[in-house]
Amino acid sequence: MKIGILGAGQLGRMLALAGYPLDLDFVFLDPAPEACAAPLGEHLYAAYEDENALAEFCRQIDIATYEFENVPAKTAEFVAHRVPLLPAPLALSVGQDRLSEKQLFDQLGIPVPRYMPVATREALDLAVRHIGLPAVLKTRRLGYDGKGQALLRAAADVDAAWQKLGASSGSAKLILEAFVPFERELSCLAVRGRRGELAFYPVVENVHRDGILRVATPRANDPLQSEAEDYARRVVEHLDYTGVLAFEFFVADGHLLANEIAPRVHNSGHWTIEGAECSQFENHLRAITGLPLGSTALRGPSVMVNFIGHPPADADLAAIPGVHIHHYGKTPKPQRKVGHATVTAADEAELKQRLQRLQALVDASAQ
Amino acid sequence: MKIGILGAGQLGRMLALAGYPLDLDFVFLDPAPEACAAPLGEHLYAAYEDENALAEFCRQIDIATYEFENVPAKTAEFVAHRVPLLPAPLALSVGQDRLSEKQLFDQLGIPVPRYMPVATREALDLAVRHIGLPAVLKTRRLGYDGKGQALLRAAADVDAAWQKLGASSGSAKLILEAFVPFERELSCLAVRGRRGELAFYPVVENVHRDGILRVATPRANDPLQSEAEDYARRVVEHLDYTGVLAFEFFVADGHLLANEIAPRVHNSGHWTIEGAECSQFENHLRAITGLPLGSTALRGPSVMVNFIGHPPADADLAAIPGVHIHHYGKTPKPQRKVGHATVTAADEAELKQRLQRLQALVDASAQ
Incomplete structure (x- = not known):
């Protein structure tokens, strides 16, 4: 096929x-x-x-x-x-627009940070009054890895943010979102088969820097697993979705607030290649080809670290036991994701020690 | 690269x-x-x-x-x-000729079944008297998956064996080997890096039928692990070998008898893709490119089953938890290896139960 x-x-x-x-x-x-x-x-x-x-x-x-x-x-x-x-184009169009995405979350009863659409300078002022500061101004479309965003800490930042994202066109398509002082960022990877069968990977705790995912750690038995699954289920069932969908959340006051969905396999699921029984990639393919889904269970402790800019030397990476190298065949460039490594280990203590060695290499080489 | x-x-x-x-x-x-x-x-x-x-x-x-x-x-x-x-051509030429292979084992003090080269009908009679029956007549070159072999159970089989393998040319290149009433067949996969560093996977117990490998099961803590490693080490060090080498043994009277080596990754190591920390394929590439070798440790219980002829339907395979499907993209044909599946499980009991389900599918579809 x-x-x-x-x-x-x-x-x-x-x-x-x-x-x-x-x-x-x-x-x-x-x-x-x-x-x-x-x-x-x-x-x-x-x-x-x-x-x-x-x-x-x-x-x-x-x-x-x-x-x-x-x-x-x-x-x-x-x-x-x-x-x-597959997934059907509806998921694509919902996920491409931060406003329609948020409206879908509202419609499905999934908590979201306060937000307001912003099309003009006046609307931005209104939104700032309504939502309060700090807040984040974002383009509704085509943002990724922190691009198309401006953080508004105080009223003095509003002009610069508007200049950066809104002033270029007569009717800007922006959204202002309340800044969430989150405790953690979690994502939930759901997979839904062609006959509606569902599976969820363990939630993943994500660390971003400069808007780019750096480290993703699957969490067995996280207290928010069932909440995350509940929200992800609402979305994929509403969209009659087939394949893997990633749902990113903020954790605030011990509960989930929806951030965004990606209608595809996702960087926060790369650990599944070695860390889960069946990877997100295989499960996406199983789903769209109509095969039974594979097990989403953890195989043991694992963690993924992205290579941003320049990857560490292979000889250094390969010398750390349990490090699985994944280059993408891309030319190194500042802020570009060029690869990742997943660390596996027999237990959490060993994982931590291997991760420290890996992180030191990544920090020394990345840009 | x-x-x-x-x-x-x-x-x-x-x-x-x-x-x-x-x-x-x-x-x-x-x-x-x-x-x-x-x-x-x-x-x-x-x-x-x-x-x-x-x-x-x-x-x-x-x-x-x-x-x-x-x-x-x-x-x-x-x-x-x-x-x-890499590995250097010497390993290739030794491994291509069953006689030079056996002579190398002799030279390195590795026990082998009794054998004699056979070039003529008279030499075959002499070899049969010397080695006794049952014995196996084999072509020295180009045999695989049981091809180029004839089992001699009794004196009456000698003529037919000669007709099959020897009569076609004036000076046949054959070898007669004592038939080993083995208890088990084991293989040892060794990997040697460019600076001579060595690693060994856990030995694998192999089941053949019609001369074709059917099932390969890695054995943690097998009593013959160190004997197998000792013999494999002698070979790879003698050949100044780089990469993965497979060494196949018979187990008789609780000890190893060398059968043959393959200077490459090997069917009895396919389980390493999911079953070991670092697969034989990655370790071969690490070795030849000069990277540090990856860990050969088991990740948990696993077993590999070959698809010979026709593979089972994917929907049936994918429905068994822990079954990892590997098709080779080959047209099904009787006696052809067209794929394999590796089963992983949390413990031996679960492995056995999953293997039974897999084996039933394979038996129903294979030819």
């Missing part, structure tokens, strides 16, 4: 690595000539809007999916008219 | 799947147009004797290795003169 993937970045690469053992083959459509999944399948090098290329893509494949959530809605519709596109 | 692999079968496919996360890329040379590793790298579709293709292969790569032990010696020499070829 041939799977078409819209996007050919590291998520596509890891999907393909998980898919070959299931006898799947891969076609990627991605406008980047050096897309890092390209060596692992056929690469149609074309814009997402190129309908000739999209038609060719659809001719070659049995099922389509995506690894990039900013696939244009029109592209998704074009593909979905020709081959099964 | 670009790795060239001579051969592009399932072993090459699994090497590539293990190698992309290490930022390795792959070029395969294989005369089969449908070689199953081809989708995972560049495939030079050429005969092993095609020196233009070999020169092109060498131009593209940094290091060469092989996944097929019957690469012609001349091919190996051609490549080794241009790029580092």
Whole structure:
């Protein structure tokens, strides 16, 4: 069976690595000539809007999916008219707009930080009065890794934030969200099969810096597991979702506040390759091809650390027992995710000691 | 770094799947147009004797290795003169000839079943008198999966065996080996790095049928582990070997008798993908690229079952918890290895129960 993937970045690469053992083959459509999944399948090098290329893509494949959530809605519709596109385009369009995402959470009774849409300078002032400060001004679309965001600590920051994100167009599409003084950031990875069957990985505790995920640690028996599953279930059932969905939360006052969803495999699930019985990548493929889902159980303690900018030297990484290296085949560049390592260990004490060695290498090399 | 692999079968496919996360890329040379590793790298579709293709292969790569032990010696020499070829061609030439292999074991003090070279019908009679019956007549070269062998139970079988294997040429290259009424068959996978560092996986108990491996079970704390490591160490150190080497043994009277070596990753090590800290495929690549070796420790109980002929349906396989599916992308054909599954479990009882379910599926579908 041939799977078409819209996007050919590291998520596509890891999907393909998980898919070959299931006898799947891969076609990627991605406008980047050096897309890092390209060596692992056929690469149609074309814009997402190129309908000739999209038609060719659809001719070659049995099922389509995506690894990039900013696939244009029109592209998704074009593909979905020709081959099964899973998850369905609705999830894509909801997840692409922070406002529709928040409204969905509201509709499903999932707590969210206070928010207001902002289209003009006046609306921003109104929103600041309504929500209070600190708050975060965000573009409704196309933000990732902390891009398209401005933190407003005090009234004096409002002008600069507007200049940065809103002033460029007559009608800006922004959202102001209350800043959440969170205790932790958690994500929940859900997977839903074609017949509605559901599985959830253990929640993951995430540490970001400069808006970029740095460290993700799965938490067995976290007190918020069932709350996270409950919210994720509401979303995937409402969207009649197929595949892996990532749901990011803030933890404040011991409870979850919804931050955002990503309708795809997710960086906070990379530890599942070695840390879970069945990885998020394999489970996404099992889900969209209609196979029974794999077990989401932990295999033991694990933690994932991203390589941002420059990765450490392989000889140093490989010298730490239990370190599993994952390069993405990308050219190093400041603030770019170029790989990750997952550490596994027999127990928490050993994990901590191995993680310290890994973290020292990553800190010394990253930018 | 670009790795060239001579051969592009399932072993090459699994090497590539293990190698992309290490930022390795792959070029395969294989005369089969449908070689199953081809989708995972560049495939030079050429005969092993095609020196233009070999020169092109060498131009593209940094290091060469092989996944097929019957690469012609001349091919190996051609490549080794241009790029580092690891393991070195000596291991290839020793392993290709059952007689030189046995002589090496003798030289290194490793017990072997009685054997005699056989070149003529008269020599066969002499060997039968010397070794006794039952015995096994084998071609010295190019045997695999039970091919090129004939079992001699009684004097009446000698003629038929000679007709089958020896009569076709004036000077046959055969070997007669005493039949070993073995208690078990074990293999030991050794890995040796470029600076001579050594690691050994737990020994594996193998079950063959019709000369083809069916089930391989790693054995933690097997009483023969240190004996197996001792013998494997003698071989890899003598050959100044780099990479993974598989050493197959018979167990008779509670001790090891050497059967054969394979200078490559091996079917009896496929369980290491999920069952060991670092797989045989990753460790082979670590070894030849000069990285520190990964841990060969077990992650928990596991067992591997081959798919011979026809694989079971994926929906049935995926429904068994802890079953990891590995298709090779090969067209089903009687007696052909088309894939395998590794079962993992929390304990031996769970493993046994899952294995029974898997075995029932395999038995129902295999040919």
